[in-house]
Amino acid sequence: MTKERVYNAFKATRALGLPDEEVKPVLKDLLKVFDKKWELIEAEDYRALIDAYFESRETKVIEGEKKSLAKDDVPEKASKRLCFEEQEDQSSSTLGGTSVTGLEVGTRESSQLCSESRKDRGIESSSLFPNRQLNQKKKDPIRSERAVRGRNSTSGMVCPQYSKQPIVECGSSSHQRKNVPSICHSREHIKQRTERIINDSADFAEPTSAIDPVCQAASTRDKVVGYLASQCDGSGSGSNDSTHCASNFVIASSTLEEVKILLNCDSAVGRANFKIPDFNAVLKFLDEKYLRIDKLVSPQFSVMTLLKDLCESYLELGTVSCNRSGNRSIANNSSSVRKVGNTLNSIGSNRRVFITGNHNMVLKEKITKPLRFSDSHNLVNKQQQRTTYDEKGSFKRISDITKGAENVKISLIDDIGNGDLPKFTYMPHNIIYQNAYMQISLARIADVDCCSSCSGDCLSSPLPCACASETGGEFAYTQKGLLKQKFLRGCVSMKLDPQKHHYVFCQDCPLERSKNEDMPEQCKGHLVRKFIKECWRKCGCDMNCGNRVVQRGITCRLQVFLTRECKGWGLRTLENLPEGAFVCEYVGEILTNMELYERNENSGNERHTYPVTLDADWGSERILRDEEALCLDATFSGNVARFINHRCGDANLIDIPVEVETPDRHYYHLAFFTTREVSALEELTWDYGIDFDDHDHPIKAFQCCCGSESCRHVKTKRRTNSITRR
Numbered sequence: 001m002t003k004e005r006v007y008n009a010f011k012a013t014r015a016l017g018l019p020d021e022e023v024k025p026v027l028k029d030l031l032k033v034f035d036k037k038w039e040l041i042e043a044e045d046y047r048a049l050i051d052a053y054f055e056s057r058e059t060k061v062i063e064g065e066k067k068s069l070a071k072d073d074v075p076e077k078a079s080k081r082l083c084f085e086e087q088e089d090q091s092s093s094t095l096g097g098t099s100v101t102g103l104e105v106g107t108r109e110s111s112q113l114c115s116e117s118r119k120d121r122g123i124e125s126s127s128l129f130p131n132r133q134l135n136q137k138k139k140d141p142i143r144s145e146r147a148v149r150g151r152n153s154t155s156g157m158v159c160p161q162y163s164k165q166p167i168v169e170c171g172s173s174s175h176q177r178k179n180v181p182s183i184c185h186s187r188e189h190i191k192q193r194t195e196r197i198i199n200d201s202a203d204f205a206e207p208t209s210a211i212d213p214v215c216q217a218a219s220t221r222d223k224v225v226g227y228l229a230s231q232c233d234g235s236g237s238g239s240n241d242s243t244h245c246a247s248n249f250v251i252a253s254s255t256l257e258e259v260k261i262l263l264n265c266d267s268a269v270g271r272a273n274f275k276i277p278d279f280n281a282v283l284k285f286l287d288e289k290y291l292r293i294d295k296l297v298s299p300q301f302s303v304m305t306l307l308k309d310l311c312e313s314y315l316e317l318g319t320v321s322c323n324r325s326g327n328r329s330i331a332n333n334s335s336s337v338r339k340v341g342n343t344l345n346s347i348g349s350n351r352r353v354f355i356t357g358n359h360n361m362v363l364k365e366k367i368t369k370p371l372r373f374s375d376s377h378n379l380v381n382k383q384q385q386r387t388t389y390d391e392k393g394s395f396k397r398i399s400d401i402t403k404g405a406e407n408v409k410i411s412l413i414d415d416i417g418n419g420d421l422p423k424f425t426y427m428p429h430n431i432i433y434q435n436a437y438m439q440i441s442l443a444r445i446a447d448v449d450c451c452s453s454c455s456g457d458c459l460s461s462p463l464p465c466a467c468a469s470e471t472g473g474e475f476a477y478t479q480k481g482l483l484k485q486k487f488l489r490g491c492v493s494m495k496l497d498p499q500k501h502h503y504v505f506c507q508d509c510p511l512e513r514s515k516n517e518d519m520p521e522q523c524k525g526h527l528v529r530k531f532i533k534e535c536w537r538k539c540g541c542d543m544n545c546g547n548r549v550v551q552r553g554i555t556c557r558l559q560v561f562l563t564r565e566c567k568g569w570g571l572r573t574l575e576n577l578p579e580g581a582f583v584c585e586y587v588g589e590i591l592t593n594m595e596l597y598e599r600n601e602n603s604g605n606e607r608h609t610y611p612v613t614l615d616a617d618w619g620s621e622r623i624l625r626d627e628e629a630l631c632l633d634a635t636f637s638g639n640v641a642r643f644i645n646h647r648c649g650d651a652n653l654i655d656i657p658v659e660v661e662t663p664d665r666h667y668y669h670l671a672f673f674t675t676r677e678v679s680a681l682e683e684l685t686w687d688y689g690i691d692f693d694d695h696d697h698p699i700k701a702f703q704c705c706c707g708s709e710s711c712r713h714v715k716t717k718r719r720t721n722s723i724t725r726r
């Protein structure tokens with residue numbers, strides 16, 4: 001039986017490309033830690049094992065760096081600054097953030113330098129598991145910090161005013177390091193860290209894998225949490241109780257510690273320029289600062305409730321009856337579970353608290369309805385995607401609608417409580433439905449259409465290669481992967497004022513032909529669009545070439561959410577985006593216009609429609625055959641772009657045609673780029689370019705509620721009303 005379990009574990013990790021010989025010691029460690037409870041390891045498709053593997057690899061990398069730093073001729077001071085945190089940690093465990101020693105010393109600069117030094121050693125560019133690395137890279141500063149915070153909790157700093165303890169409470173080894181710099185250095189740093197607390201609780205990123213397998217009765221962390229709990233509810237319950245030992249809720253605890261440290265640490269180091277602020281003032285500041293993001297949290301939310309909830313659920317869920325051998329059993333009583341449910345409710349979507357728990361504990365997470373997404377793209381983890389309902393059944397959340405098909409997870413959230421889950425199959429790439437004519441072959445790519453003699457990154461070569469000729473001999477992208485402003489401005493201006501630029505008129509318009517084959521009306525005109533041409537397979541450059549942006553897929557953090565207006569679901573960003581950033585492309589079934597027309601004819605009166613015509617180059621072609629006049633329809637199958645709503649005129653996204661695998665312009669990719677800086681949680685919109693008077697358009701005209709000052713629908717309505725009145 002054990003053999004079979006070992007075999008299955010390797011099978012799961014092999015599927016991710018992890019070598020058995022590296023997984024084996026991690027598995028052994030984990031078995032020890034979990035006291036041979038295989039079900040904990042097997043839960044969530046071996047999540048604990050996979051997380052532990054990556055943690056151990058990270059540790060190894062850090063140790064490797066340490067060694068090479070020691071070898072390199074780096075002056076002592078500089079090397080300390082580079083990787084202080086790692087030098088500190090002589091006894092960290094290889095498992096998920098369970099290190100038990102060390103005080104946090106990693107300032108922002110030092111962690112930056114650390115990562116830079118890693119980059120220098122080519123560590124970041126390893127390609128074993130790019131998706132995961134991508135996520136981890138983003139998370140690194142927080143992860144390492146969290147791991148260190150975990151260490152704090154058992155050995156570290158306890159603030160005198162709260163705990164009435166000496167400034168530095170010694171754990172097993174903190175004595176050895178008296179000269180460790182303090183955590184907070186400046187008001188700015190305090191602010192940053194305070195922000196991070198909130199980010200932690202509002203963050204939708206992958207939860208940490210931090211696990212605290214060691215049951216330490218009445219540890220420093222317990223005292224801190226106990227103290228905070230007593231601050232919150234006045235009871236002081238559990239503060240020093242040796243049966244209350246820390247379980248897996250490292251995040252909750254470290255968040256609480258963080259608060260405490262934030263409010264007190266400066267006094268610990270006696271800085272003169274810092275006066276401990278009033279606790280309520282801090283809460284008020286945070287409330288004011290963060291509650292304006294009303295789409296994320298319910299109106300009842302307050303930072304204080306969040307802290308209270310965290311304290312309560314932490315204490316309840318973390319209550320472990322420790323027997324002498326250190327085995328743990330988690331008090332999984334209904335009230336604790338209910339409290340976590342409440343926490344979830346009050347903070348809207350706090351996945352961290354929700355998922356970062358014991359692997360054997362099922363919180364009140366009812367999968368009451370079967371998921372309607374198809375399973376065809378379940379590439380990484382079958383359980384990555386789950387639907388969560390709150391107790392009233394209103395709040396819904398799917399952790400990853402892409403089911404692992406994209407580089408990043410994309411969650412879906414309904415915090416209003418009246419949205420039906422969208423029915424469609426997620427697919428990351430376009431696919432032909434039936435009749436579309438698209439021939440992708442290397443033979444069709446002429447030498448002038450590619451850069452076979454290039455190597456590495458085309459953007460760094462002194463002369464632009466053949467692939468830049470489409471954009472006037474200049475690449476459309478900057479070294480940072482953003483659209484060049486000039487190019488972007490040109491595209492936006494064409495979109496805003498099509499009359500000024502040019503429309504082309506087909507001799508025999510496929511769109512009109514699809515509506516009435518026998519007597520097609522005259523072409524209404526198609527806007528001539530600027531194209532981007534990306535390097536592709538016949539090019540000599542590598543996949544990291546700066547002229548390959550769209551083909552590398554989505555990299556920003558996105559979320560599908562239920563809009564409060566009448567628009568249905570919408571898409572928003574969970575991070576700030578700069579101007580010219582690639583967001584996603586429009587993916588759907590590739591249909592001929594005829595097929596689309598027939599589809600629309602046969603469909604019922606669906607509220608939302610999802611087709612996009614690929615007509616950017618229709619005018620310049622000879623007469624297009626029916627099978628060459630294409631469109632993308634994301635009604636049944638598509639990607640996240642199908643959720644992007646329309647906004648008249650001043651949308652924050654623009655759709656730009658991108659040629660990748662074929663020079664035939666009747667098929668291309670339609671990529672969305674930001675037209676300006678976009679803040680986290682802003683809805684992403686694009687101007688569908690529809691005429692609200694045109695009831696024959698493939699995207700059926702709808703009652704636009706985009707809210708833009710230049711809303712064309714409102715203008716159309718006003719015009720119609722005044723004509724009617726007259």
Ligand SMILES: C[S@@+](CC[C@H](N)C(=O)[O-])C[C@H]1O[C@@H](n2cnc3c(N)ncnc32)[C@H](O)[C@@H]1O
Nearest residue numbers: 567568569607608609642643645646704705706
């Ligand atoms: C591509 S879908 C966008 C996602 C859609 N909201 C959903 O729930 O799946 C286009 C449809 O969304 C709705 N929609 C998009 N923008 C809108 C707007 N500004 N006002 C009203 N409805 C809008 C219309 O029903 C339209 O047919």
